[in-house]
Amino acid sequence: MSTPLYQLKAEFFKTLGHPVRIRVLELLSVREHAVSEMLPQLGVEPAHLSQQLAVLRRANLVVARREGAAVHYSLTDPRVAELLAVARAILSGVLAGQAELLADLRAATSEPPS
Numbered sequence: 001m002s003t004p005l006y007q008l009k010a011e012f013f014k015t016l017g018h019p020v021r022i023r024v025l026e027l028l029s030v031r032e033h034a035v036s037e038m039l040p041q042l043g044v045e046p047a048h049l050s051q052q053l054a055v056l057r058r059a060n061l062v063v064a065r066r067e068g069a070a071v072h073y074s075l076t077d078p079r080v081a082e083l084l085a086v087a088r089a090i091l092s093g094v095l096a097g098q099a100e101l102l103a104d105l106r107a108a109t110s111e112p113p114s
Contacts, residue, residue, distance in 0.1 A: 015059040020044055020052045022084070024073075028062060029081035032074040 016022060023042055027033050039049060053073060056062040061080055065072045075081065 012059070015055060015061065018052065018055075020048065021056055024049075024052060024056065025061065025075070025080055026084055028073055028075045029084055032065075032072050034067075034070045034072045036070060038073075 016025075020042060024038060027038055027041060035046070035049065035053070039046060042049060044052075053062065053064070057064065060076055062073045063076050065074070
C-alpha cells in the first residue's frame with residue numbers, strides 16, 4: 001500500500017525543519033556553492049554541515065558534484081527556491097500582523113482607563 005500524500009508532505013517539511021538546512025537551501029537558491037564557500041556563511045563545523053547536506057541529498061533536494069578536491073552542491077529543483085520565497089512572504093505577513101497587534105497593545109496600555 002502506498003504512503004498517503006499528506007504523510008509524504010509531512011516528511012518533506014520535517015526535512016526542511018532545521019535552520020542550517022534552510023540556510024543551505026537559501027544559499028543554493030542563488031547559485032551552486034562549494035562546501036568550503038558555505039562553511040563561513042553558515043558558521044557551523046564541517047561535520048555538522050556534512051550531516052545536514054546528507055539529509056538534503058537523501059531527500060533529493062540537493063545534488064553534489066565533485067570538482068577536484070572540492071564538492072559543489074546545487075538544488076535539484078528550482079521550485080525549492082520558489083517554496084522558500086513563498087515561506088518568506090507568508091512569514092512577512094504574519095510578522096507584520098503581529099507588529100500591528102503589538103502596537104495596538106502598547107497603545108491600549110498607554111491610554112488611561114475610561
